């Protein structure tokens with residue numbers, strides 16, 4: 001006798017199909033294998049998924065992250081005391097330093113194996129501002145002409161943390177007090193290459209894998225040539241039609257796919273507290 005099980009996971013996609021809300025699950029408990037499979041499928045399909053109304057404890061956030069995969073490496077930021085895999089993104093009301101993540105990027109793309117997923121839990125949300133914007137880098141790839149695809153497909157992009165965490169980077173020059181402990185390092189001045197166009201290991205879709213924060217050039221190109229082509233691609237990626245804007249509600253847990261998206265943390269909440277907790281899931285070498 002076969003026993004049929006009704007699916008519990010409910011997925012409400014954004015109109016564009018990029019981004020979705022997932023309900024019907026309680027992430028404070030381990031998901032059963034079918035629910036986990038449905039969550040993974042929705043995440044692969046929509047790239048940025050929000051689980052509203054999940055005020056997870058930090059233990060539960062860690063446990064859910066581990067259901068998705070092993071923790072990723074999080075360099076250059078001091079983690080929470082006693083929680084080496086959790087970052088607290090905290091900005092005090094009187095803080096004048098720029099907010100963390102205020103530039104388009106895909107998390108830690110300068111690593112050999114950048115994280116597949118980032119999970120961000122909203123603890124305290126300001127009454128104004130503080131949205132997070134996402135770019136659908138697969139759709140941006142799809143929208144290029146065949147002629148431009150042929151130019152960029154074979155290229156290797158140079159990624160580095162130097163513009164942010166390097167010895168001459170933004171944080172080294174920071175003069176304003178900041179709650180988050182940023183680690184400026186010579187190691188951040190190094191660079192490596194990844195394919196400029198990567199293929200998603202689950203969906204097989206191609207995506208532009210570059211960002212203004214961490215992509216510093218194109219292998220074999222002069223700086224001027226790199227700037228011209230990357231400048232065009234960054235402007236293309238950030239066209240309105242590829243963007244999903246997440247307006248946070250306390251208790252939201254967001255999970256995004258760094259392999260086919262870029263994101264940007266918008267400010268606009270000076271005078272208000274914002275507290276988020278973040279984990280990452282280890283990815284693979286981009287191909």
Ligand code: SIN
Nearest residue numbers: 089100101131132265
């Ligand atoms: C980030 O992970 O880049 C920050 C996102 C945010 O704080 O909204």
